[in-house]
Amino acid sequence: MGVRSAFAVMAGKLTAFTLRILGKGATSLPGVVMLKLCPNILGDLAKDIKVICVTGTNGKTTTCHAIADMLTANGYTCLSNEAGANMINGVVSCFMNAASLTGKVKRDYAVLECDEASLKHITKSFGGLDVTVVVTNIFRDQLDRYGEVLTTLELIKKGLAFIPQVKLVLNADCSLTSSLAESMPHKDVRFFGVNCAFDHNSSSGISDAVYCIKCKSKYKYHSRTFGHLGDFYCENCGYRRQAPSVAAQQIKAFNTGSADITLLLDGKQYEAQITLPGAYNIYNGLAAAAVGKVAGLDDSRIIAALKKLTTPFGRMEHIALHDKGVELILVKNPAGFNEVISFLTAHCTGEDDILFGLNDNSADGTDVSWIWDVEFEKLCGRIDEVKTENQRFFFTGRRGEDLEVRLKYAGFDTNRFVLEKDYRTLIQKLRKTGRHTYMVLSYTVMLGFRDKLGEVVELKKYAR
Numbered sequence: 389m390g391v392r393s394a395f396a397v398m399a400g401k402l403t404a405f406t407l408r409i410l411g412k413g414a415t416s417l418p419g420v421v422m423l424k425l426c427p428n429i430l431g432d433l434a435k436d437i438k439v440i441c442v443t444g445t446n447g448k449t450t451t452c453h454a455i456a457d458m459l460t461a462n463g464y465t466c467l468s469n470e471a472g473a474n475m476i477n478g479v480v481s482c483f484m485n486a487a488s489l490t491g492k493v494k495r496d497y498a499v500l501e502c503d504e505a506s507l508k509h510i511t512k513s514f515g516g517l518d519v520t521v522v523v524t525n526i527f528r529d530q531l532d533r534y535g536e537v538l539t540t541l542e543l544i545k546k547g548l549a550f551i552p553q554v555k556l557v558l559n560a561d562c563s564l565t566s567s568l569a570e571s572m573p574h575k576d577v578r579f580f581g582v583n584c585a586f587d588h589n590s591s592s593g594i595s596d597a598v599y600c601i602k603c604k605s606k607y608k609y610h611s612r613t614f615g616h617l618g619d620f621y622c623e624n625c626g627y628r629r630q631a632p633s634v635a636a637q638q639i640k641a642f643n644t645g646s647a648d649i650t651l652l653l654d655g656k657q658y659e660a661q662i663t664l665p666g667a668y669n670i671y672n673g674l675a676a677a678a679v680g681k682v683a684g685l686d687d688s689r690i691i692a693a694l695k696k697l698t699t700p701f702g703r704m705e706h707i708a709l710h711d712k713g714v715e716l717i718l719v720k721n722p723a724g725f726n727e728v729i730s731f732l733t734a735h736c737t738g739e740d741d742i743l744f745g746l747n748d749n750s751a752d753g754t755d756v757s758w759i760w761d762v763e764f765e766k767l768c769g770r771i772d773e774v775k776t777e778n779q780r781f782f783f784t785g786r787r788g789e790d791l792e793v794r795l796k797y798a799g800f801d802t803n804r805f806v807l808e809k810d811y812r813t814l815i816q817k818l819r820k821t822g823r824h825t826y827m828v829l830s831y832t833v834m835l836g837f838r839d840k841l842g843e844v845v846e847l848k849k850y851a852r
C-alpha cells in the first residue's frame with residue numbers, strides 16, 4: 389500500500405464520516421474522492437483478496453447475497469456492496485469501509501455486485517488478481533436502460549477484456565450469456581443451469597433472444613424454464629447450450645420460501661434444498677453453488693449452505709407490519725416481473741392482498757410501457773379462482789394509475805382497486821386491513837416506501 393493510496397483511504401473515510409454527521413448516505417461520494425486522489429485505488433485495496441464480480445440483468449443482488457452466505461458459512465470473511473451501490477464509486481466506497489486507517493483490507497473475499505455498464509470500470513483495476521466473474525443472465529431491461537440485449541453483452545465483454553486470467557461462471561441456459569465463453573481466450577469456464585422445464589404454468593412467451601446469436605436462425609428448445617432461458621440449440625449452425633457442471637437435474641417441489649431439487653455437482657447427484665423463494669431464484673442458488681466449487685468447497689458444505697440462504701433487501705423481505713405481515717418484492721423489468729407473477733399465481737390465496745407500486749424515475753425506467761409486457765392476465769385467472777370478498781389490490785407510485793389501467797385490461801375487478809399515493813396514508817390503510825400483503829414495487833418506490841415503513845416498524849438495516 390503506497391502513501392498515495394493510504395492517503396486516499398483516509399480522505400475517503402473522512403468524507404464518509406462528514407456525510408454521516410450531515411445525515412446523508414455515504415455509498416458513492418467517498419469513492420469519487422478516492423478515485424480522484426488515486427485512480428488505481430481499487431487495485432491497491434483488492435490486491436490480497438479474492439474477488440468475485442456478479443453481473444447480468446436479473447438476480448445480481450440475490451446471487452451476491454447467496455455467494456456471501458455460502459462463503460461466510462464456510463468460515464471465510466467477505467466484504468460486499470449489497471445495497472446495490474453497484475457502480476465503480478460504490479464498489480470503491482465498500483472497500484474503503486472494510487479498510488483500516490492505513491488502507492489494509494483484511495478479508496478473504498470481495499463479493500461485488502457490478503452494474504453491466506460499470507463492469508469495465510471496476511475490472512480495469514483487477515488485472516493479475518484472482519477474479520471470478522459470474523454472469524446471471526441477459527434480459528431486456530426497462531426499454532430505456534441499455535437498449536438492446538446485444539449492447540449489454542458487449543458491455544460485459546469489455547469488462548472481461550481487462551482480466552484475461554478470469555474464472556468465468558456462466559448461465560448455460562441463456563444463449564447470450566453462454567456465448568461469453570467463446571470470447572475468452574482460455575477455458576476456465578464453469579456453467580450452471582436447469583436441466584428440466586419449470587413446471588409452474590410458467591412459460592412466459594416472451595423471449596429476448598429468439599434468434600441465434602451467430603446465424604440468426606430461430607432457436608429450438610429441448611426444455612425451457614422462463615423467458616429465453618432453457619436447453620436451446622440452433623439447427624442451422626450448431627450453436628447450442630453447453631452441459632452445465634452445476635445443475636438442477638430435477639425440480640421436485642416449489643415451496644413458499646424454497647425449492648427441493650436434485651442437484652448435480654460435477655457429475656455427482658444430491659438431494660438438495662435451495663432456500664430462496666420463487667422458481668427464478670433456483671438460478672441464483674445454482675450460481676452460488678458454482679462459485680462454491682470455484683472456491684474449492686466440499687459438496688456437503690455447498691449443500692448445507694444452500695439450505696440456509698437468506699434473502700437480501702427488497703427480495704421477498706418479510707416485514708411485521710401487523711400479525712399477518714407483508715412481503716416486499718422488487719421488480720425491475722418484464723422478465724423479472726413475470727417470474728414474480730408466476731410466484732404469485734402459484735402462492736396467492738384469497739387471504740392475500742397485493743400492492744403494486746410504479747415510479748418513472750431513471751432508476752425505475754422513465755418509459756413505463758414495459759408493464760404491458762407483463763402477463764397480469766395469468767394472475768387474474770388465478771385471482772378469479774381464489775378471491776374472497778375483502779381482497780383488495782392497492783396501487784401506489786407516480787405511475788400507479790398506469791398499473792391500474794394495465795390490470796383493468798387484464799380483467800381484474802376494478803371494484804377492488806385502491807389507489808393511494810401517499811405512502812404514510814397507505815401504510816395506515818394496510819395496517820387497518822391487517823391482511824397479508826404482497827408488495828410488488830419498482831426500485832424507487834421500494835426505497836421510499838420502505839423508509840416510511842421504517843417509521844412504524846423495526847426494519848433490518850442495510851447500508852446505503
Ligand SMILES: [Zn+2]
Pocket residue numbers: 600601602603604605622623624625626627
Ligand atoms: Zn445458429
